[in-house]
Amino acid sequence: MRRIKDKGYILLIITAFVVLTMLNRVMVTAQFFNPGMNLYYESLMIRLNAWMGDLGLLLALVGLFLILFKTKRSFSLSVLILGITLSVLVFSLKIYAFYYGTAFSFFNARTFSNSAPVLGQQLTIHLWRNLFRMGQYIALIPAFLFIYLGITLFTHKRFKETPQFINQNRRRKLAITTILTGLLMTTFSQMVYYNHINNTFYEEHRNALKGVQTMGIYNYYLVDLISYTVIPQEVVELEQKPTLKAQVDAFIDNAQQTCPLNYEGNPSCINADLTGIFEGKKLVILQLEALNDYMMNLSVEVDGISYEIMPFMNSIVNSDSTLYYDKFYSNFGVGKTSDxxxxxxxxxxxxxxxxxxxxxxxxxxxxxxxxxxDKGYKTYGINGSTESFYKRFINYELLGFEEFVPAERLLAENYFDPEQDIINGWVDDTVIFDYITDVLQKDEDQFVFGLSTVTHTPYFDVEGITSVNVWEETIVRDLGNYFDFNHRFDKVLEAFFTELETLDILKDTVFMMYGDHTGNMTMGDLKQIYPDITHHQFQELAHNVPFLIYAPGMDLSGFDLNTSLVRGQADIKRTVSNLFNLNEVYHFGVEITSNNRSFSYNPMTLDLFTDDYHLIVPALEVDNEAFADKTLEIQEWFLKYKLVNDAILKYRYFDKE
Known part of the structure; x- marks a missing residue:
């Protein structure tokens, strides 16, 4: 290294910076390094455009540093520091993508504003650990190489004899040429991106992953940052987009029909045989944290003996008093549980x-x-999070809850001891169930919405929960702990129902239970129970959560229902409205107990599920060969649907009534 002349050393730093930083972008844009994220299928020209956009930006920055820094050492050091920064940026984006399954955008930076310090600390440790376990540390290799070059800059006393650039005129000309060339490349790349999304779903619906793959990772995030911090966000009313408004109005009008048309153009009616079947009963909806459907009826064999992970839940699932849907999918976005x-x-x-x-x-x-x-029920929202978590202290009132019971209220009413009843930062689920039990003893018509929280990722070791079950040597790492947490929750749930039975409350109450989102297992984790798992199967398992309707004392087995039809969380409201005979006006989704065909999708990863196929929309990959030549057609109708659904939220359609 000492033998390299000053000119060669500077050239080495610039070359290392450009080459390593350009190669590092693959960590974000290649499916191989992102098994839990659905990357877009893009043409060769679009991929080259992304490379050009990033290369142009890096060249422009090198040229800018050449203008700003007149000494060789300060110029070299600035390039190396930028290289380290971009390497850390890539690794940080990997952390975000690993947890959320999509690319980061400054416009969803408020995701980090939730007040859950313990969760934040644990997730950081957990995600770093798993990223290194999965080989994602490669993203930091450039940073270490740049640090090494920076050290040699001082230990070898580089540029001591000739600290200044000898030919300042040539330096300026080279810098200006480099800046202009880089800006031309980045500008052209941005123009291609905006032309690429013109008059498409992505023009209306900002998608960071699409931008990264089309414009380039460094190029896109610079534009995203400038757009977020500098450019005023124009407030556009839906009325200013007559075509979109007409589509939204038609969507809302269809939803108000008795039998709205489904995605195939067929009437989607309720199951009239079950209308009002639960009228007069209390309803408890339990949204179960991070519970995937593959946990249902799952057993682990140890020394020739089979052990159920969740035996009590399985007993409910298999009961004649239960309707259990095994093709039920989560509909969350970056808001996870709240979504x-x-x-x-x-x-x-x-x-x-x-x-x-x-x-x-x-x-x-x-x-x-x-x-x-509206029907005279008292409505409760109960969970073990703080009241500010996802702004529920405001949002629950907007949603129609009369009583909101967060952690602060549970503590004020002496329902738990913060020294004993906190697990991984969450109020223990036993506390939530104790409160629900007391609520259900009141003489009033009730709707109770309760959230479990303890089984939230990450699954750190907790005394009395982990490393105490027979499968500890059989199922290892996070999946083993995931089993442990769910096994413990199963016992808590059993104690809850046992208490309700003792109090003679069960017969007057209906329970709906469903998982909110994935347990965030990696493909490596799931290979312990699914050795030949593919990316397609992995995404389906991740978004498949259980849904069951449990009516103790009632026999629901006699109804002619297909409980393996595709359903999702967005179908729950219409189902509850029918079973309890509520005066619903907007019939979104499908009534779950009907035999109507429907679809479900994950808004974040754009996995689309129907009774015929699972399409990964960004990649245009379908698991049913009979639909292989129809993927573009399917993508088109799906994105039109999503565009309208999102417009209802984005333009605050119901605020105008």
Whole structure:
């Protein structure tokens, strides 16, 4: 290294910076390094455009540093520091993508505003650990190489004899040429991007992953940052977009029909045989944290003996008093749990890229709690999070809850001891169930919406929960702990129902239970139980959550129902309205107990599920060969549907009533 002359050393730094930083972008844009994220299928020209956009920006920055820094050492050091910064940026984007399954955008930065410090600390440790375990540390290799070059800059006393650039005129000309060339490349890349999304779904619906793959990762995030911080966001009314408004109006008009047309153009009616079957009963909806459907009826064999992970839940699933749907999918976006709540309570899908509770919640949504309130029910929202988590202290009132019971109220009413009843930062689920039990003893018509929280990722070791079960040596790493947490929750749930049975409350109450979102297992984790799992199967398993209707004392087995039809969280509101005979006006989704065909999708990853196929919309990959030549057609109708659904939120359609 000492033998390299000053000119060669500077050239080495510039070359290393450009080459390594350009190669590092693959960590974000290649499917191989992103098994939990659905990357877009793009043509060769679009991929080259992204490379050009990033290369142009890097060249422009090198040229800018050449103008700003007149000494060789300061110029070299600035290039190396920028290289380290971009390397850390890529790794940080990997952390975000690993948890959320999509690309970061400054416009959804409010995702980090939730007040859950323990969760934040644990997630950071967990995600870093898993990224290194999965080999994603490669993203930091350039940073270490740049640090090494920076060290040699001082230890070898580089540029001591000739600290200044000898030919300042030549330096300026080279810098200006480099800046202009780089700006030309980045500008051209941006123009191609905007032309590429012109008159498409992505012009209306900002999608960071699409931008990164089309414009380039560094190029896109610079534009995204400038747009977020500098450019005023123009307020556009839906009336200013007559075509879109007409589509939204038609969508709303269809939803108000007795039997709205489904995506195939067929009438989607309710199951009239079950209309009002639960009228007069209390309803408890339990949204179960991070519970995937593959946990249902799952057993692990140890030394020739089979052990159920969730035996009590399985007993409910297999009961004649239960309707269990095994093709039920989560409809969450970056808002995770809160987005799943929103879909279930309103029948509308979140946009996926923006936390609904932060930006899109309005006063006039028709919701399950508001419908029950109109019928004279008392409505409760109960969870073990702080009241400010997802702004629920404001949003629950907007959704129609009369009583909101967060962690602060549970503590004030002496329902738990913060020294003993906190697990991984969450109020123990036993506390939530104790409160629900007390509520159900009141002599009033009730709708109770309760959230479990303890089984939230990450699954750190907790005394008495992990490393105590027989499968500890059989199922390892996060999946083993995930089993442990769900096994413990199963016992808590059993104690809850046992208490309700003792109090003779069960016969007057209906329970709906469903998972909110994935448990965030990696493909490596799931290979322990699905050795030959593919990316397609992995995405389906991740978004497949259980849904069951449990009516103790009633026999639901005699109804002619197909419980393996595709359903989702956005179908819950219409189902509750039918079974309890509520005065619903907007019939979004499908009534789950009907035999009507429907679809479900994940707004964040754009996995689309129907009874015929699972299409990964960005990649145009379908798991049914019979639909292989129809993927573009399917993508077109799906994006039209999503555009309209998202417009209802984005333009606050119900605020105008």
């Amino acid at each position: 799943a709540e929103f879909a279930a309570l309103t029948g509308l899908y979140p946009t996926g890229q923006i936390v609904t509770y932060f930006d899109y919640l309005a006063t006039n949504f028709e919701t399950i709690p508001s419908l029950f309130k």
